[in-house]
Amino acid sequence: MQFSYFHLMPYTATRTVPHDWPVSNKDFDPKVGANLYRGYLDNLTLAEECGFDWIGCNEHHMSPYGLMSNPNIIGAALIERTKRAKIAIVGSLVPLLNPIRIAEEYAMLDVMSGGRLIAGLLRGIPHEYVAYNVPPDESYGRLIEAIHLIKKAWTAQEPFGWEGKYYQFRAISIWPKPYQQPHPRILMSGSTESSAKLAAREGAMLGLVQITDVEATKKMIRVYRDEAKECGWNPGPEDILIGCSCLIADSFKEAKETLEEGRNFLADILGGGMRTAQQLVLQKSRYYDDDSKKKFMDMRKIMRVPIEDLLAKKAIMCGTAEMVTESIHHLHKEFGHGCMSLSMKIGNVPDEVTAKSLRLFRDKVRPHVHNL
Amino acid sequence: MAYTRHDVTLPTGPLSYYKAGSGRPVLYLHSGTGVRFTEPLDKLAEHFTVYMPIFPGYDGTKLHAGVKGGKALAQVFLAFVDTVIKEKTDVIGHSIGGYIAAWLAVMAGDKIDQLVLVGTGGLRPKGSPPMPTDPKEMLKRAYVHPENIKPDNRTPEVSAKNRETAQHYSAVFDEELAGKLKEITAITLIIHGEKEGIIPEETSVLLRSRIKTSYMIYLYDAAHVPEVDQPQRFFNLVGDFLTRGQAFLVNKGDRPPAGVSLPS
Numbered sequence: 001m002q003f004s005y006f007h008l009m010p011y012t013a014t015r016t017v018p019h020d021w022p023v024s025n026k027d028f029d030p031k032v033g034a035n036l037y038r039g040y041l042d043n044l045t046l047a048e049e050c051g052f053d054w055i056g057c058n059e060h061h062m063s064p065y066g067l068m069s070n071p072n073i074i075g076a077a078l079i080e081r082t083k084r085a086k087i088a089i090v091g092s093l094v095p096l097l098n099p100i101r102i103a104e105e106y107a108m109l110d111v112m113s114g115g116r117l118i119a120g121l122l123r124g125i126p127h128e129y130v131a132y133n134v135p136p137d138e139s140y141g142r143l144i145e146a147i148h149l150i151k152k153a154w155t156a157q158e159p160f161g162w163e164g165k166y167y168q169f170r171a172i173s174i175w176p177k178p179y180q181q182p183h184p185r186i187l188m189s190g191s192t193e194s195s196a197k198l199a200a201r202e203g204a205m206l207g208l209v210q211i212t213d214v215e216a217t218k219k220m221i222r223v224y225r226d227e228a229k230e231c232g233w234n235p236g237p238e239d240i241l242i243g244c245s246c247l248i249a250d251s252f253k254e255a256k257e258t259l260e261e262g263r264n265f266l267a268d269i270l271g272g273g274m275r276t277a278q279q280l281v282l283q284k285s286r287y288y289d290d291d292s293k294k295k296f297m298d299m300r301k302i303m304r305v306p307i308e309d310l311l312a313k314k315a316i317m318c319g320t321a322e323m324v325t326e327s328i329h330h331l332h333k334e335f336g337h338g339c340m341s342l343s344m345k346i347g348n349v350p351d352e353v354t355a356k357s358l359r360l361f362r363d364k365v366r367p368h369v370h371n372l
Numbered sequence: 373m374a375y376t377r378h379d380v381t382l383p384t385g386p387l388s389y390y391k392a393g394s395g396r397p398v399l400y401l402h403s404g405t406g407v408r409f410t411e412p413l414d415k416l417a418e419h420f421t422v423y424m425p426i427f428p429g430y431d432g433t434k435l436h437a438g439v440k441g442g443k444a445l446a447q448v449f450l451a452f453v454d455t456v457i458k459e460k461t462d463v464i465g466h467s468i469g470g471y472i473a474a475w476l477a478v479m480a481g482d483k484i485d486q487l488v489l490v491g492t493g494g495l496r497p498k499g500s501p502p503m504p505t506d507p508k509e510m511l512k513r514a515y516v517h518p519e520n521i522k523p524d525n526r527t528p529e530v531s532a533k534n535r536e537t538a539q540h541y542s543a544v545f546d547e548e549l550a551g552k553l554k555e556i557t558a559i560t561l562i563i564h565g566e567k568e569g570i571i572p573e574e575t576s577v578l579l580r581s582r583i584k585t586s587y588m589i590y591l592y593d594a595a596h597v598p599e600v601d602q603p604q605r606f607f608n609l610v611g612d613f614l615t616r617g618q619a620f621l622v623n624k625g626d627r628p629p630a631g632v633s634l635p636s
């Protein structure tokens with residue numbers, strides 16, 4: 001089993017409950033921000049020292065939810081601080097960006113790291129489309145076309161152009177080409193049936209980075225495997241990444257109380273503003289099909305599911321090292337995945353607590369699960 | 373834009389051709405299927421004089437004695453340029469027509485202005501998967517959007533004869549042409565359907581690597597017949613290239629929905 005340590009890099013020095021989006025940045029203190037970046041990079045670097053095989057970050061815009069509007073900048077900083085861990089950018093929000101720029105930046109990261117890039121190519125979450133003024137209705141079409149274009153930019157033997165529906169380029173020949181040949185491993189989200197199928201069609205890893213329910217997750221894995229088979233390939237365990245929130249402490253009580261506070265902060269403050277825009281986009285666009293729309297409509301409800309319920313569903317890891325070890329074994333038995341992503345910085349969980357959780361993982365969990 | 377049929381007698385024999393439009397000449401060399409009146413050709417004829425010869429032996433016409441293979445057929449079209457068009461011309465060739473167009477550009481660089489090669493035949497590298505023979509498989513690999521195909525008036529017998537005639541001119545890999553591609557001086561646009569299932573990608577890459585001033589463009593959501601799969605996109609691209617030449621690389625910023633802004 002490969003383990004990935006995932007971080008959102010939230011801005012935790014605010015207590016303002018936002019009701020709108022984008023969230024006003026009047027509360028942002030650059031000096032605090034500088035310290036947060038430093039601390040978060042230290043924390044991600046510690047994850048490598050604690051035996052994590054990947055360290056992951058992603059892209060969000062215009063709110064304290066995450067300070068990585070361009071995760072590739074964080075990726076570049078991590079390359080210089082680490083030696084072994086894969087740099088998992090999970091990932092760039094493809095439909096919002098220039099696909100050639102993504103191909104170029106990912107190729108740079110791959111070459112700079114000596115082939116350590118995991119290239120996440122994601123559609124993103126609905127409200128991000130307001131940030132970059134991209135029609136949400138076009139998200140899926142843009143994602144598919146851009147992925148084809150990015151792959152071509154990575155692999156083409158001669159300069160080429162592209163005449164597409166959303167993208168037109170007359171002359172492309174990226175420098176550098178990726179270190180990994182033919183291209184870095186691609187990871188795509190599989191939170192809906194259509195996205196799981198698309199990941200299979202593109203030969204990408206399936207990423208279920210925040211599971212909420214074991215049966216729903218198993219269904220998406222099944223959809224992914226079936227579609228891959230239709231396309232003539234069989235995904236192995238290494239092609240499936242399962243992720244959830246995790247906090248390891250000396251006692252269940254300590255872990256639960258800390259995580260609960262962090263989740264409340266996440267739901268009320270970090271996630272506050274974006275829910276407004278999310279609902280607006282979901283109501284006024286065809287971002288999701290009807291079934292998925294229902295599922296994602298009430299973000300607040302999703303964020304406020306009691307820890308007890310998530311624990312009962314094995315959709316969160318919270319407790320002692322022994323309890324977390326048991327949960328990892330359980331999920332592995334359920335899903336047969338080869339990569340497990342753990343998020344320990346939930347909301348405002350203090351950095352020293354996540355650092356302790358990382359060390360407990362290294363000393364008391366990893367030795368019992370890395371051979372899965 | 374209505375195409376009208378004409379006849380001419382060339383040194384090797386009679387040749388029928390379709391013509392439409394006015395303005396700078398464009399010679400269009402058809403694919404193995406034969407002449408097809410597509411939406412992009414209609415639109416091109418609104419801005420150019422489009423000449424579309426029927427290959428000898430196609431659609432009930434007779435083969436020309438002694439004319440066999442791509443190079444020989446290119447000689448016939450060279451005579452057509454001299455006799456009918458009578459000035460330097462742009463050339464578009466699709467599939468086997470692309471193969472013939474490449475020969476034409478090798479033989480008569482002074483008579484060819486700009487060249488457009490679409491899903492070019494005759495240069496199938498060794499080791500490439502063979503051309504499909506099953507018609508259903510052929511259809512699947514040639515089109516992403518078969519629903520765009522317009523009904524063909526040809527009888528099954530004529531279509532079969534056309535396919536047979538294509539073999540008369542075609543080559544799997546024409547070594548002589550491959551060796552002479554470097555001699556092409558025409559600015560060349562190479563179009564390859566992103567989902568092309570008939571012509572290997574290596575063929576278009578070979579053309580791009582050997583033709584001195586050439587540009588290879590992948591047409592998204594299109595296979596072997598991009599004119600049919602993506603008529604508007606094909607017209608935008610080809611129209612822009614024929615109008616602006618090498619400058620088609622430069623985004624002109626005010627591209628109208630129709631794709632091209634042509635000189636009056």
